[in-house]
Amino acid sequence: MAYVMRKLSSAMAASGGGGGVDPVDFSTELEFSFADEYKGPPVGYVIPNAVPVDIHHIPTAAPVSSGSLLNNSSLPVIQPIAKSNKKPKKESKLVIEAKFGKEIVSSDSVTPAELEISKGEKGVSTLSDKVESSGDLAFSGSLSGSSKGVLELPDDGPEAQGFQNDMSPGDWGSSESGSSSQSLSSEVFSGREEADADEIPHHVKRPSAVTFRDPDSNDIVQEEEYDLSDGEEDVQVRPTVERNGKKGSCYRCGKGNRLTEKEVCIVCGAKYCYNCVLRAMGSMPEGRKCITCISFEIDESRRRKLGKCSRMLKRLLTKSEVELIMKAEISCQANQLPGNLIFVNDEHLSQEELVRLQSCRNPPKKLKPGCYWYDKVSGFWGKEGHRPCQIISPHLNVRGHIRQNASNGDTNILINGREITKLEAFMLKLAGVPCEGNLHYWVSADGSYQEEGMKQVKGKIWDKTTIKLVCNILSLPIPSDSANLSTEEVNTQNTFEEKMLNKIVLVGHHKSGTSTIFKQAKILYNVPFSEDERQSIKLMIQSRLYSYLGILLEGREWFEEESLIEKRKGKGHLLEEPGPSGNTSQLDDKTKYSIGPRLKAFSDWLLKSLVSGNLEAIFPAATREYAPFVEDLWKDPAIQATYDRRNEIQTLPRPAAYFLNRAVEISRTDYEPSDMDILYAEGITSSNSLTSMEFSIPPSAGNSNLDPPYQHDPSLRYQLIRVHQSSLGGNCKLVEMFEDVNMVAFCVSLTDYDEFYTDVNGVSINKMMASKQLFENIVTHRAFDQKNFLLILNKFDLLEEKIDEVPLTRCEWFNDFNPVPSQNPSSSHNNSNNPTLAHRAFQYIAVKFKRLFHSLTDRKLFVSLVTALESDTVDEALRYASEILKLEEEVPRLINEFSSASIEASSSA
Numbered sequence: 001m002a003y004v005m006r007k008l009s010s011a012m013a014a015s016g017g018g019g020g021v022d023p024v025d026f027s028t029e030l031e032f033s034f035a036d037e038y039k040g041p042p043v044g045y046v047i048p049n050a051v052p053v054d055i056h057h058i059p060t061a062a063p064v065s066s067g068s069l070l071n072n073s074s075l076p077v078i079q080p081i082a083k084s085n086k087k088p089k090k091e092s093k094l095v096i097e098a099k100f101g102k103e104i105v106s107s108d109s110v111t112p113a114e115l116e117i118s119k120g121e122k123g124v125s126t127l128s129d130k131v132e133s134s135g136d137l138a139f140s141g142s143l144s145g146s147s148k149g150v151l152e153l154p155d156d157g158p159e160a161q162g163f164q165n166d167m168s169p170g171d172w173g174s175s176e177s178g179s180s181s182q183s184l185s186s187e188v189f190s191g192r193e194e195a196d197a198d199e200i201p202h203h204v205k206r207p208s209a210v211t212f213r214d215p216d217s218n219d220i221v222q223e224e225e226y227d228l229s230d231g232e233e234d235v236q237v238r239p240t241v242e243r244n245g246k247k248g249s250c251y252r253c254g255k256g257n258r259l260t261e262k263e264v265c266i267v268c269g270a271k272y273c274y275n276c277v278l279r280a281m282g283s284m285p286e287g288r289k290c291i292t293c294i295s296f297e298i299d300e301s302r303r304r305k306l307g308k309c310s311r312m313l314k315r316l317l318t319k320s321e322v323e324l325i326m327k328a329e330i331s332c333q334a335n336q337l338p339g340n341l342i343f344v345n346d347e348h349l350s351q352e353e354l355v356r357l358q359s360c361r362n363p364p365k366k367l368k369p370g371c372y373w374y375d376k377v378s379g380f381w382g383k384e385g386h387r388p389c390q391i392i393s394p395h396l397n398v399r400g401h402i403r404q405n406a407s408n409g410d411t412n413i414l415i416n417g418r419e420i421t422k423l424e425a426f427m428l429k430l431a432g433v434p435c436e437g438n439l440h441y442w443v444s445a446d447g448s449y450q451e452e453g454m455k456q457v458k459g460k461i462w463d464k465t466t467i468k469l470v471c472n473i474l475s476l477p478i479p480s481d482s483a484n485l486s487t488e489e490v491n492t493q494n495t496f497e498e499k500m501l502n503k504i505v506l507v508g509h510h511k512s513g514t515s516t517i518f519k520q521a522k523i524l525y526n527v528p529f530s531e532d533e534r535q536s537i538k539l540m541i542q543s544r545l546y547s548y549l550g551i552l553l554e555g556r557e558w559f560e561e562e563s564l565i566e567k568r569k570g571k572g573h574l575l576e577e578p579g580p581s582g583n584t585s586q587l588d589d590k591t592k593y594s595i596g597p598r599l600k601a602f603s604d605w606l607l608k609s610l611v612s613g614n615l616e617a618i619f620p621a622a623t624r625e626y627a628p629f630v631e632d633l634w635k636d637p638a639i640q641a642t643y644d645r646r647n648e649i650q651t652l653p654r655p656a657a658y659f660l661n662r663a664v665e666i667s668r669t670d671y672e673p674s675d676m677d678i679l680y681a682e683g684i685t686s687s688n689s690l691t692s693m694e695f696s697i698p699p700s701a702g703n704s705n706l707d708p709p710y711q712h713d714p715s716l717r718y719q720l721i722r723v724h725q726s727s728l729g730g731n732c733k734l735v736e737m738f739e740d741v742n743m744v745a746f747c748v749s750l751t752d753y754d755e756f757y758t759d760v761n762g763v764s765i766n767k768m769m770a771s772k773q774l775f776e777n778i779v780t781h782r783a784f785d786q787k788n789f790l791l792i793l794n795k796f797d798l799l800e801e802k803i804d805e806v807p808l809t810r811c812e813w814f815n816d817f818n819p820v821p822s823q824n825p826s827s828s829h830n831n832s833n834n835p836t837l838a839h840r841a842f843q844y845i846a847v848k849f850k851r852l853f854h855s856l857t858d859r860k861l862f863v864s865l866v867t868a869l870e871s872d873t874v875d876e877a878l879r880y881a882s883e884i885l886k887l888e889e890e891v892p893r894l895i896n897e898f899s900s901a902s903i904e905a906s907s908s909a
């Protein structure tokens, strides 16, 4: 090894000396990894090759020519290794530190090394990390050799890899100038063979580690982020937090050392001391995350810590607060396992498959990112390359097919296509199953087995009681009681459950009212809000209250300024000619919108928080602290005067009035939201992405307007799945998750016709047109081919208010709306002979959508008029949906009956 180092050192020194690059003292500076031949237990895949360096031909940097130095424009730089967009093959994985502490790269990508070492950048890799150099150095060469080896590194994430000493989580993985460490092209070297299924099984994106120079320009271009998740999911780049102080200190105040007790962010790993943790993490709506890390995926290496509270948090917060935070940490959407990190039978799971796996009768225990095999027939489940560890529910619909060598067996005995391990064969022998020669058995979930090609069941593996004991001793799994259901029973049960459950997916453009409809349905059909939901909605209402107050305070500032100007205009002469004291009276600066210094300070701070966008994260926890201010603020005449002019404050959302009226009550810690409060609150949960509820529709109490009238069928159950538009991904590609729904309810806000939003490119877009676009995307998605569509035209109450003021023709799509004037325009009530303008507008919009739908699908669109805040309209829409679904079942039956009746009639004739 010393010889290698000397060789490497002299080679580098030789090249460096000639090219203006200082020689490097490798004996002291270099940290390195060495390939070693793998001698561990057999693994179920091909061990990757690491091509050793031919030490006689150590690649060296070519001297930088003086010409290019003189030119001073750009030094020759070698381009980064080309990134593959394919999922890495299992056979060729090396692991390097990355997003989750490790990253896997294909050994294919360790091509003849094209390495760039550019001055002033921090890198992640080992070989050239810590290589101190005083000049610019371009380094290229080829690695050759034939002996197989596995590169090894300690497996403790960045902290164990020697380059963490003065780097915060914010540092590693980010490129930053000013450091003396050198960087290496991102996909090189710090490899470690993937030893078990605990590892991340595919290439994940991480914050760019290297900055590359575009040879054609003088600009530094950030390395393109790469993602090998089949392009299905939007991969997040985790935020990083810089540490201000020395190593071991708190990331916020920079005080303390390694021994100081700290709480760690489960996303970026930033650590905060007792005094800073609440400020840095706010109300922790997703558990222990810095405010800037909220909604980001957690660092997978910290998953096992989820829900395990630290002593520090227990000291800082009350028991119930801690419980709430820990619950949120475990259950919130952002912290759930990402399906693309779990491979089953060589295919990564879609999010839907993951849900299916986790919610089945017998789910895999302690599921972690990794590679698994699953025998769908028997339910056997194990880590890739290992014997079975559990028997889970059979027949789950996951994509991949089991490989013969999935568990690395070598017995010539196959069970459902998998070659079993010696231990399993031993157990089978004890169970009386013949195990001589090449055998292939089919084993079902209840343990009954038969030979391939034979119809007869030969016996049941688990029948003998002793065999369960043996399995226990051998650490082999035995089926749980519920797994003992026969395949037929399982199938019948699933079909029955699925048949009775009608799934309706509810989706719409932003703020169309989907969550209000969802909540209204919960209240209507007595589906209680869970304690968690109530708590989360309570926190949401409280934080929104502060944002409403903030908006009001902003309005107050405008009004104050406005009346000051008015006042000064009125007393213009006084301003121009100051009094004997030389300045105008202080009293002149007061208006009815002015507030005292204490409230002003609070107001300034609140507005600053509002601007920073952190309000939601900061406030719920701080409710107790600020409640007295809210009370004083609300009672202050200046705020009341502002509130009286709330209609002039356009940014104040409509529900604000509902909540602001009870500001004092709501800001108290013991506030419990009523159903009405929940309904008026914006959103459902803090994650707000996908929510579902099951319900049945009770017999109708009142007179229904439906034609035909609603027929009650108590056996029918419904599942309403409310999806936030943002969860559908770009171009609605995640719509596939809802392939098996029976109906799509598409919600449109009737008031969108004159409203605009600004898209990511800064273009102003009419919301109705955006809704139309989303509708087209969803309707034409192949997952929704032949599905029933119900269009919910919502916010009719607001349309009634708006239509007289703002013509419908404001929207380009509605430019031919030209209603015949109503015979009695003063009448606000609709009747079939004399519909109001709002009703005409509704009918017009419905026809527009129907025509569009027909042109896209050649089918009929059902439409329902709704005011989501009024329960009866939502009830009616959902009953209508249930009628449509029943009709769908009835029609084929009626056609059948009709055709057999006509056949009979024609044959008797």
Ligand SMILES: Nc1nc2c(ncn2[C@@H]2O[C@H](COP(=O)(O)OP(=O)(O)OP(=O)(O)O)[C@@H](O)[C@H]2O)c(=O)[nH]1
Binding pocket: 508, 509, 510, 511, 512, 513, 514, 515, 516, 517, 653, 654, 655, 679, 680, 681, 682, 683, 688, 724, 725, 794, 795, 796, 797, 798, 866, 867, 868, 869, 870
């Ligand atoms: N007056 C009135 N307000 C409504 C109606 N439906 C919804 N709202 C309000 O409109 C706002 C947006 O409604 P949400 O239900 O949150 O809309 P959403 O579709 O969930 O919006 P996203 O969260 O962006 O998906 C809320 O303030 C609701 O209270 C309605 O029929 N009448």
Ligand SMILES: [Mg+2]
Binding pocket: 511, 515, 516, 682, 683, 684
């Ligand atoms: Mg919402």
